[in-house]
Amino acid sequence: MTNQPYGYGAYEPYPQQGQGQGQQQGQQQAWPGQAGSAGQVGPPGYGDPYADQQYTQQWQGQTWETQMQPPVAAPAEETSYLPPVQSPAQPPAPSPAQAPGYAEPAAPSGGAGNGGGPEYGPATLAGNTRVTDAQRARAEGRSPIIEPGMQPAALTALLGLLLAGGAALGTYGLLVPLVLLQAVTAAGWFRLNGMWPARQGIALGFLGAVVADAALLVSDGSPGAILGALGVWVLLSLVLQLRSHADPDERMYGLMATVAAAALAIAAGGYLAADADAVTVGAVAVAVAVVVRALPLPTALSVVVAPAAAAGAGFAVGGVAGLDAASGALVGAGAAVCALIGHRVASYDYPSRFVHFTAGVALPLAAAAPAVYVLGRMAV
Structure with missing residues (x-):
């Protein structure tokens, strides 16, 4: 057994001068970054793995940093996106639609680049397109009122x-146009309040009107039938809204709209309870008042002229229908005033064309029904 370590050659702690210089030169060639450092010569027999790379691998300066350096922020101009610029000599690249075999990709469902959020239209010079006409009118200090116009007035007159x-034909002859009036009244009120489609509320209001009509026919025109149907339908609307799972504000808003639509549709049934001659005079007076109100006249003037024209129509029709002229004028003027109130309500807050052809047509006649009933009873 020898005293040499396993796997190593003879160890000489103090090498000769020539041998030490050779090993030092080899060490300098193997480690260019540590050239000239004495005392780091390895033991003899230890192979240099980088000896064959001393002529190919060149290192300049320090090989790595021994201290952490702060990151250098690049200017914003270097990191910002700029579209590629083509030289004038090069032809423009063909668009994907001009390339052969192109099929255009489908548009994404959400907004591009915003995580599926709402999409926004292109910029316009007219301002924000989402601002409604009513909001723009209020911002500019104008009145948010648009009157229905002549076409809805003509339908109201018809x-x-x-x-x-x-009414001249009899009770059942009056029932057919009355049911049509009640249906349009319920639908128009919900549309006027911005609740569309509201099939449940419209159906509920119209059903209350039909029940009230049936009660009027059975009770021979007793006004208690109208009050009873109205009370029952208010309670029914309250119960249905309390069972709703919507927010409290939405439930309250829906309750008020449902009760108002049912009340107007049921109140229109007052034509069945009123005297037939008064119904004839009042309906003609409303037709005249609405048409005159739609004429291109100043608002203050038309508001005065329309009831006067309705009173004149009542005066003329009253003598033919069986009422005296004075009673006919009174019924006509009262019905015209109520009709103008309904006309004003249908004109509020820049309603749509559909509102004009529903609420704008039905509300004048529905609002005039209580006046026709009361003034007709007084005239008789």
């Missing part, structure tokens, strides 16, 4: 004449 003709 429906009024149908009511007048039906």
Whole structure:
């Protein structure tokens, strides 16, 4: 057994001068970054793994940093996205639609680049397109009122004449145009309040009107039938809204809209309870008042002229229908005033064209029904 370590050659702690210089030169060639450092010569027999790379691998300066350096922030101009610029000599690249075999990709469902959020339209010079006409009118200091116009007024006049003709024929002749009036009243009120579609509320209000009509026919025109149907439908609307799972504010808003629609539709049934001659005079007066109100006249003037024209129509029709002229003028003027109130309500807050052809048509006649009933009873 020898005293040499396992796997190593003879160890000489003090090498000779020539041998030490050779090993030092080899060490300098193997480690260029540590050239000239004495005392780091390895033991003899230890192979240099980088000896064959001394002529190919060159290192300049320090090989790595021994201290952490702070990151250098690049200017914003270098990191910002700029579209590629093509030289004038190069032809423009063909668009994907011009390339052969292109099929255009489907548009994403959400907004691009915003995580599926709402999409926004292109910029316009007219301002924000999402601002409604009513909001813009208030911001500019204008009145947020648009009157229905002549076409809805003509439809109101037509429906009024149908009511007048039906009343002249009898109770069941009046029932057909009255049911149509009640249906349009319920639908128009919900649309006027911005609740569309509201099939449940419209159906509930119209059903209350039909029940009230049936009660009027059974009770021979007793006004208690109208009050009873109205009370029952208010309670029914309250119960249905309390069972709703919507927010409290939405439930309250829906309750008020449902009760108001049912009340207006049921109140229109007052034509069945009123005297037939008063119904004839009142319906004709409403037709005249709405048409005059739609004429291109100043608002203050038309508000005065319309009831006067309705009173004149009542005066003329009253003598023919069986009422005296004074009673006919009174019924006509009262019905015209109530009709103008309904006309004003249908004009509020920049309503849509559909509102004008529902609420704008039905509300004048529905609002005039209580006046026709009361003034007709007084005239008789």
